[in-house]
Amino acid sequence: MDLLNTLVDKGLRRELPTREEALAVLATPDDDLLDVVAAAGKVRRHWFGRRVKLNYLVNLKSGLCPEDCSYCSQRLGSKAEILKYTWLKPDEASKAAAAGLAGGAKRVCLVASGRGPTDRDVDRVSETIKAIKDQNEGVEVCACLGLLSDGQAERLREAGADAYNHNLNTSEATYGDITTTHTYADRVDTVAKAHAAGLSPCSGLIAGMGESDEDLVDVVFSLRELDPDSVPVNFLIPFEGTPLAKEWNLTPQRCLRILAMVRFVCPDVEVRIAGGREVHLRTMQPLALHLANSIFLGDYLTSEGQAGRADLEMIADAGFEVEGPDQVTLPEHRAAGGCHEGGVCGAGADSAPSANEPRTDLVAVRRRGAGTDLAPNA
């Protein structure tokens, strides 16, 4: 297909596709899906080989958020029966992180619910970062604490944070439909603050919230302009008790097309399959490794993932390898910080469920790991 040859050529040159080309990827028929995966897979292998980076989430503070992000089980007014707890102590967080690292993770993502941290919260998280770094040589730490005020990104960097995550989530045009308590511009501002402070910027999206193909292309093009080093792609987990509980819009094929589009638009960044991997890609997860070069190991913030061991087996069976601590994730031009070119660069036992049927049976609220007395999944 001419389209795919063009996109591969552009991806190898880090050249931005046109919006029409990105939209065409999302519109490809299922009959052409393997061709799309193979083409985007060439771009993935060019920049990242067969390596898969494992990341491990530690939810430092769960639930009780005053913000109203409609996709989130921790939001104001959420009826989702998730774990709710306040700040983990540094040694508790470090213990949770150590389990993920022992399972093969290379980066620990420290996440806290809330609009953004107070200065006291930054102190707490700084102590946690130090505890994790002291006890685990070479670990990468990413903080995800919401909107940052002036000076907070610098303080996190000084405390040893390597990266900061703050997702754009959806297009600017539809942002007001999913959240009213802060704006798209607030989010862009925080990513810019993290970047300016020398933290590796991580910013991504959530697919499956009822958005159009145009919205998805808009947010991915905006991400390319922001120039993050990593782009997490979440597939909405429609939690019971949240406004988006009925938004079961994704099929495994749709998820693969979205990941392929992200890879073509952001060819040389760490594309991470984030929340919703097991729920929406299901048995197609191994194909998605040809598109993304990074996943979360184990559980998510408020829901359970598949067993860490199953992740490792899937990676090996699909012919990929877990990225080791001595391997550099990003291509040389990015790792060196030299080229941030922005815009340039439930069915019955006898019947199989159909691909677009709601799969509430696959959503399990997290009841183990951080904030509980039970062992984490890693």
Ligand code: SF4
């Ligand atoms: S996404 Fe973050 S800010 Fe929004 S409701 Fe959830 S925890 Fe709060």
